[in-house]
Amino acid sequence: MSALLKVCGLRKTYGDFVAVDGVDLTIPRGCIYGVLGPNGAGKSTIIRTIMGIYDPDGGRIEFDGAPRTRASLDRIAYLPEERGLYKKMPLLDHIVYLARLKGMNAKTARDKARLWLERFDLSDRAEAKVDELSKGMQQKAQFVAAILPEPELIILDEPFSGLDPINVRLLTDIITEQKEKGRTVLFSTHVLEQAEKICDRIFLIHRGRKLLDGDLSSIRDEYPVETVEFRGSASAEELRQVVGIDEVTDRDGLFRLRLAEGMDRQAVLRDLLDRGRIDHFSAVRPPLTEIFLREVAACGDKVEPHELRVAGGAVA
Amino acid sequence: MNKLGLIIQKEYLGRVRTRSFVLGTLLGPVGIALLMFGPSLLAERTGVGHQNVAVVDPSSDSGVILAIEEMVDGMAQQSEAGGDRLPLTVVRVDPGRYGGDLTVLRDSLNVRVRSQELDGYVILGEDFLDSGKAVYYGEKVSGVIGVEVLAKVLDQVVQQARMRSAGVDAQDLASILEGADLDLRSLDDGDDGSTLKGRMLAGMTLIMMLYFMMIFYGQFTMQAVIEDKSSRVVEVMLASVTPTQLMAGKILGQGLVGFTQFGIWTTFAAVFSQVGGSIQGIEVNLSVISLDLWFYFGVFFVFGYLLYSLLYAGVGAVCSSTQDAQQFQGFITIMIVLPMLLLQVALQNPDGRLSTGLSLVPLFTPILMFIRVVVSKPPMWQIGLSIALMAITTVVAFRFTGKLFRLSILHFGKAPSWREMIALLRSPE
Numbered sequence: 001m002s003a004l005l006k007v008c009g010l011r012k013t014y015g016d017f018v019a020v021d022g023v024d025l026t027i028p029r030g031c032i033y034g035v036l037g038p039n040g041a042g043k044s045t046i047i048r049t050i051m052g053i054y055d056p057d058g059g060r061i062e063f064d065g066a067p068r069t070r071a072s073l074d075r076i077a078y079l080p081e082e083r084g085l086y087k088k089m090p091l092l093d094h095i096v097y098l099a100r101l102k103g104m105n106a107k108t109a110r111d112k113a114r115l116w117l118e119r120f121d122l123s124d125r126a127e128a129k130v131d132e133l134s135k136g137m138q139q140k141a142q143f144v145a146a147i148l149p150e151p152e153l154i155i156l157d158e159p160f161s162g163l164d165p166i167n168v169r170l171l172t173d174i175i176t177e178q179k180e181k182g183r184t185v186l187f188s189t190h191v192l193e194q195a196e197k198i199c200d201r202i203f204l205i206h207r208g209r210k211l212l213d214g215d216l217s218s219i220r221d222e223y224p225v226e227t228v229e230f231r232g233s234a235s236a237e238e239l240r241q242v243v244g245i246d247e248v249t250d251r252d253g254l255f256r257l258r259l260a261e262g263m264d265r266q267a268v269l270r271d272l273l274d275r276g277r278i279d280h281f282s283a284v285r286p287p288l289t290e291i292f293l294r295e296v297a298a299c300g301d302k303v304e305p306h307e308l309r310v311a312g313g314a315v316a
Numbered sequence: 317m318n319k320l321g322l323i324i325q326k327e328y329l330g331r332v333r334t335r336s337f338v339l340g341t342l343l344g345p346v347g348i349a350l351l352m353f354g355p356s357l358l359a360e361r362t363g364v365g366h367q368n369v370a371v372v373d374p375s376s377d378s379g380v381i382l383a384i385e386e387m388v389d390g391m392a393q394q395s396e397a398g399g400d401r402l403p404l405t406v407v408r409v410d411p412g413r414y415g416g417d418l419t420v421l422r423d424s425l426n427v428r429v430r431s432q433e434l435d436g437y438v439i440l441g442e443d444f445l446d447s448g449k450a451v452y453y454g455e456k457v458s459g460v461i462g463v464e465v466l467a468k469v470l471d472q473v474v475q476q477a478r479m480r481s482a483g484v485d486a487q488d489l490a491s492i493l494e495g496a497d498l499d500l501r502s503l504d505d506g507d508d509g510s511t512l513k514g515r516m517l518a519g520m521t522l523i524m525m526l527y528f529m530m531i532f533y534g535q536f537t538m539q540a541v542i543e544d545k546s547s548r549v550v551e552v553m554l555a556s557v558t559p560t561q562l563m564a565g566k567i568l569g570q571g572l573v574g575f576t577q578f579g580i581w582t583t584f585a586a587v588f589s590q591v592g593g594s595i596q597g598i599e600v601n602l603s604v605i606s607l608d609l610w611f612y613f614g615v616f617f618v619f620g621y622l623l624y625s626l627l628y629a630g631v632g633a634v635c636s637s638t639q640d641a642q643q644f645q646g647f648i649t650i651m652i653v654l655p656m657l658l659l660q661v662a663l664q665n666p667d668g669r670l671s672t673g674l675s676l677v678p679l680f681t682p683i684l685m686f687i688r689v690v691v692s693k694p695p696m697w698q699i700g701l702s703i704a705l706m707a708i709t710t711v712v713a714f715r716f717t718g719k720l721f722r723l724s725i726l727h728f729g730k731a732p733s734w735r736e737m738i739a740l741l742r743s744p745e
Contacts, residue, residue, distance in 0.1 A: 048551075051554075051555050052554075052555075053551060053554050053555065053726060054726075070558065073555060073556065074556070076555075078552070078555040080548070080551040080552060080555070082548040082551055083548065084547040084548030084549040084550070084551070084552065085547065085549055085552075086330070086543070086547065087543075087547060088330065088334075089326075089330065097322070097326055098552060098556070100322055101319055101322055101323075101553070101556035101557060102556055142552070145552070
């Protein structure tokens with residue numbers, strides 16, 4: 001897979017504040033790439049710099065093997081974090097206007113826009129002015145406007161924030177679908193569970209610096225499993241007596257067992273077999289949130305878990 | 317269509333389709349029509365054009381009444397010869413029938429006035445020819461043209477009597493009282509009767525158009541820029557177009573809207589002037605505006621708008637709301653209003669040192685140089701210099717505003733202070 005977008009040594013400062021500090025990022029064609037991190041980590045700055053909205057203070061950006069120019073922007077879709085549309089413009093006209101600015105022809109844009117509006121359940125509002133629509137509708141409309149010109153690269157800044165679970169599902173489906181059509185998606189989020197579901201690759205950023213970057217499953221493999229799930233005849237009390245189990249959490253008969261550091265889970269399994277019946281025993285892969293917190297801790301910092309999911313709290 | 321064209325189209329259609337634009341454009345000609353035809357229509361409708369007035373001389377000396385009647389008859393014949401009707405008819409009333417009782421006489425006349433038979437009556441004072449005192453009684457005492465004619469007649473009757481007693485021949489009187497008729501014509505005016513007055517009125521109309529274009533459409537541009545910022549749509553826009561394209565699109569789009577509106581109004585005014593409208597008695601005739609005047613108007617209209625809309629757009633780029641824009645906007649608005657206040661200076665002495673100097677200041681040029689061209693004939697080099705300076709200033713404004721767009725169109729939050737604004741303009745990119 002060749003790289004569609006390449007960012008090298010990107011640096012951006014606002015006065016004395018260093019927002020992005022020497023970030024490298026390579027986005028292969030046809031994947032879903034998640035840029036993850038708490039609020040203020042530098043995600044939007046990276047995206048805005050890629051979009052040419054900010055000029056970087058250092059580093060370079062390459063698109064499709066050549067330096068990114070204004071012309072390449074027509075091949076990149078963009079949904080900014082700060083949503084906004086012209087309030088007095090009819091919805092369909094607005095979407096068509098934005099698509100045409102990306103170089104799409106008027107008729108094609110209008111035909112395709114109608115199809116998309118249908119899929120988003122907005123057909124009957126096509127002639128309505130933007131300010132007559134609800135916030136959620138406006139957000140969907142803006143998403144439609146972004147992907148309508150069928151660009152090679154789709155950049156979405158916090159696409160899920162403020163959406164209800166049904167629309168989060170719809171958006172997730174469309175993002176996956178775009179990938180299947182061979183397009184590349186780069187999106188940012190601070191809701192890591194979201195990323196976990198759809199990303200092929202992730203980029204963890206904290207305070208303007210890269211913490212982790214790469215294939216999601218191989219990143220996970222590098223982290224030792226410390227938690228197992230168990231269901232069987234043993235009670236919580238009995239489980240606590242097993243050597244090597246540090247912590248037991250009861251979830252309606254399904255126990256989560258945290259193993260002591262360096263403990264072999266096969267040994268624990270053997271011990272449990274001696275104690276009675278086992279219905280279920282499985283290793284739990286560490287959630288992204290935990291990996292992230294550990295990485296942050298490793299560089300001597302501390303992030304409260306809630307920082308990773310504020311504002312996007314509506315996500316189920 | 318290219319991107320700039322798309323933005324212009326969107327800005328243009330977005331405003332032209334609004335209710336306020338359609339109403340404003342339609343109401344404009346209605347206003348012009350009212351101004352041009354209103355007064356005469358009003359006069360005809362209310363019928364104040366003609367009055368029946370009784371004249372009473374309580375002294376029962378019929379000589380004065382006869383003199384008045386004679387003079388009114390003479391004037392009526394003169395008017396008829398000119399195809400008009402004298403707006404006055406004098407009705408004779410014999411005070412003898414009322415036994416010399418003025419109260420009874422007035423009661424009877426009041427009844428006739430209330431029954432609309434008479435519009436009013438005049439009671440001459442004691443020794444009218446000496447004192448010249450008389451009183452008019454009527455239901456209406458304003459807008460009565462006939463009574464104004466009567467006042468002139470009374471003047472003349474009194475003057476004639478006094479001259480007679482002073483030994484002046486009555487025959488010479490008319491020629492003595494004949495006034496002069498001064499017609500003002502500039503050298504450029506044709507001999508077809510187009511006067512400086514008419515040219516000035518037409519010129520002032522064009523100046524009002526310049527003024528409204530700069531001040532209103534300049535501010536519309538600023539609001540259009542602020543709308544992009546306050547709705548945050550600007551970030552989406554910048555993912556597709558450059559800040560300079562956005563700026564130019566806004567300015568040209570709004571400018572075309574103004575062009576459309578003023579074009580429609582001018583067309584209406586031209587049509588009205590064909591059917592003979594007038595403002596305050598002066599005939600409005602757009603044909604008195606010569607071709608070169610139209611040319612200068614075009615130049616000042618375009619550059620005036622470009623220059624000021626660039627300044628307004630620059631303010632819009634750094635401010636996130638109309639309130640924030642207040643302080644900077646006021647400064648620009650003053651620059652447009654100031655030459656309007658200085659118009660009097662330019663009118664009194666269009667080629668004086670002060671007028672010449674002020675008309676060369678680029679921000680004042682559109683209005684002050686244009687009024688000079690209307691009322692005088694400034695040297696060609698001055699006109700050329702003023703246009704050149706204005707063009708250079710517009711280019712400089714284009715660069716500065718473009719810079720403000722690039723640096724701060726995505727800066728939300730509180731508006732910069734004057735000092736920050738200047739620092740912003742001086743900063744490297």
